[in-house]
Structures are given as C-alpha cells and as structure tokens.
Amino acid sequence: MTINEKQDQIVEAFEEYTDWMDKYAYLIELGNNLSPLDPKSKVNQNLIEGCQSRVWLDAEYTNGIIHFMAESDAVIVKGIVSLLIDVVSDHTPDEILNTDLYFIDKIGLKEHLSPTRANGLLAMVKQIKLYALAFKTKE
C-alpha cells in the first residue's frame, strides 16, 4: 500500500465517528494496542520532550526501507503516534520525504500538531522526515 492509500484508509475509518468522544475512544484503543517500545529504543537519545507529554521515536533502515517504532507516556498521543508510524513505516526515504501527511488534518486532529499543544507530536513529524533525510544521504 502506498502512503496515501494508508492515509485514505485512516480517514475512512474515522468518518464512522461523528462524536468527538468516540474519535478519542478509538485513539485510546489504538494507543493501548501499540506494542511497547523495546527498552533499548526507549532512551533519552530518542526522546522528544514536550511540555505536556513525551514521545520516543526510533527508526531502522534495512534494504532501502525505513521502519519506525515509537511510544508516548500519554495514551491519546500514543494513538496518534501509532497512526503516524503505520503510515510512514516500511517506505523508502524518498517516499517519506515527498509525502504530505494530510490525514491528520482530515480526521480533525490538526490541533494536536500545533506548537502550542506541546505534546511532542509536531517535533515527531519533523523527526520522521529528518530520519528519512539522514538515511537517504547515507546511501
């Protein structure tokens, strides 16, 4: 599946929920289902410090594709994190660099990526692109 196909699938899934509390209940479910980060990845070096919650992000590069692993201390953030890494994981650096993560806006979670939210998500999106750029230049 391409990155955009994955994004469209998420947008479709969220269209089922008209009540905001249901959207959040779904995000909590996703957050709870995200497998915990390996302790060797959950280190300060991978920590994205937000004022309100923290996100850890790690990446592996094999055979030209990047795999992302992440976690957060807040469950709603973890839910959004799980969507983000699902979308960008297992793609090439170029695919990730050229992608526009429009699904966040379409499912109404744009506010969670605003700098004022201070939950580490905005920095995480930047960090995803930085990983892609770093792996691309390594080649």
Next chain:
Amino acid sequence: MTEKLDIKTIRNDFPILSRTVYDRPLIYLDNAATTQKPRCVVEAIEHVYYHQNANIHRGVHYLSQRATVAHETARATVRDFIHATSSNEIVFTRGTTEAINLLATSYGETFCNEGDEIIISTMEHHANIVPWQMLRDRKGIKLKIIPLTDLGELDMTAFEALLSEKTKLVSVAHVSNVLGTINPVKEIIEKAHARNIPVLIDGAQAVSHMPVDVQQLDADFYVFSGHKMYGPNGIGVLYGKEKWLDILPPYHGGGEMIAHVTFEKTTFADLPFKFEAGTPDYVGSVALAAAMNYLSSFGMENIAAYENDLLLDATQKMMKIDGMHIYGTSPRKSSVISFLVNDIHPFDMGTLLDRLGIAVRTGHHCAMPLMSALDIDGTLRASFAFYNTHEEIDALIAGIERVIKMF
C-alpha cells in the same frame, strides 16, 4: 457573618461565561492560571482610551492631568485594597514575575553577598525560584529550601532551622498554585522578623481569594498580578514597606523615574516613581482598580466563604471517585485541587475534559521542583473562582467519571 452572594447575577457580569466550546457550555476551571474579566474592567479600559487618554505626569494639559489623577487614584485603590499605609508603598509592575525580578535585582544586589542565604520553599512557582537562582549565580549566594509535610504544608520546624545569621531574605508563596495550601505567612514573618530578616510574600494566588492586609501580616514585600484577580493582563503590584523601598536602588532607568539628569549624573525621583521607568500602564492601573472595587463590592470575606464551599463540595465529591488521588490535603486550602486518577496521564484526561467543555490545566504548573518532590510528572488542576457554581462541580465530577470509563 458572611453574606450570601448572588452567583447568577455575578455570572452575568462576565460575558465569556455564557459562551460555548465545542457546542457545550463552557465550564471554566482554570482560574489559578488567569481569571475571566467582568464588564466593568473592560469598560474601564475602553473609557480610558475613548475619554481620557494622554501620557501622565508630564503634561500641563487637561487630558494629561485627568489621566494622571486616574492613575494615582488607582494607586490609592490598590493601597486600600491591601491595607498599605501609603501610596508610596505601591509600585506598579507588569505582574508578579516582574515584581520578584525587581527585588532580586534591587534588593539582591544591595544586600546579598557571597555566602549569604535566601530561603524559599519546595512549593514555589518558577517565578519565585528562577530570579533567585540568577541572583545566586551573580553573587554566589545559597538558596535554602523549606521542605513540605505529607499534607502539602510547609514544614515549619525545618523552616526555623534554616533561619540563620546568613539569611538575607525569606520569599514564599501565600497560597500554592498547585496544592492550594494557604501558608502561615504571618507566623513565617514573625519568626523571620525575630531575627531581623525581611520577608517577601508571593500573593499571586491569594489576593483574589481572601482579604489581604499587609500591615496586619507585617510583610516587608507583597507581590501579585492583576490578571489573576479579574483585572487586565500586563499589570501587577509590588508592595514594599516605605523604609525598604526608600533605600533600594531603581531597577530600570529611563523617563518618569528621574528628578534631574545631566550626562554626568542623574538623581532619582521619589517613591513610588523611582521604580516606574518609562510610561507606566496607566490604562491597566485604572482597570485593575476597577477589578478591586468590583471585588470589594462583594466583600473578600464573602468571596472566601463561597469559594470554600465550592472547595469542600468538589473535594468531597472527588474523593468518592475510585482511584482519585488529590495532591495537597491541608485543612487550610484555597480553591485549588490538583489531582490524578489511577494511572491516566493528565494530558489524556485534560484533552477529554476539554472536549466536554471543561477547562482545567494539566502539566507541571510552573512548579517542576514541586513535581519532583511529589515524584510525579504533572497533575490535572481544577481551580475555582467565585463565579463558579456547584452545578459546574457536578459537571466536572461527571466528566471525570466518563473519562475514567474510556480507559
């Protein structure tokens, strides 16, 4: 005997309280961060700009004199509100933070030398920590920290043990912005004065909740912000005993604070102008006075009694929730409740309560050393003002219970 307040009428004075968020009625419980503004405060700002705007103190013309009288009348209102002796003891600042920075500079540079000590407490807001750390790094002084008891009160035995001939100042909060604890500041001041040590009280969380009498407390310095007491943003007050303000050097230099300037030498103006360089916020001062007159019309005792009812009601109902942990359980508390439920992250609960129209604060509340002492990353904080209602408390309880079920 306290009088009953007509909360419904009071709420009508605050237009913002009738708005909705996400199609739900706004339940505003973030009053310790900032309070909403009554019409009379906003109207006071409008009145100054539309009818008497002119730079003050330097003008011979009609408007300038009107504006000057309004600004100085506001100063007298502040003096009366906190029961200061003289208007010379009231310095307008941008807020609590600037007032503490002013003292850390003017008092700190004059009276503190290497090896001297300043006593603060574990529960201080960053505004009453960082300016002293900056002074410490400039002058080589030491900060001594009063620890807390399990109830979230100052450990007074430890406090007394910290007082020594090296102590140059004690600077503590009147009310904790996280725990809500009302500190025994009168006793602290007595103990410090017994050793000739002056005391600064951070009153940011106290002035809108209880009567404050700086003479009765015998505080040397008392500081607070306008925006946390229904006044405008960007103005605050430094109260200082005249004997102290007289001998402290100015903080900022510029116009307004001088008597005479040549390139060789400047002589400074008298109190309180010595500390008010540049054009002061003569709009904010008038609007702050409007807020104080508004509060005085109800009586601070009545406001304190009603808010105490809210605090008791909310505390009792919250304690019935399974997994509820309240931080700060002193019997002497202002209307602030910090809490966590089970292992639900404050960001998650705060985000969901927000969607239900309930505004609470989450995080470390600018008191990271206190969070470390409590061994947590942050809390949720509901803080009540006298326009909040028992129905809003019930909505908060229902909201918390609904959120808990989602985890």
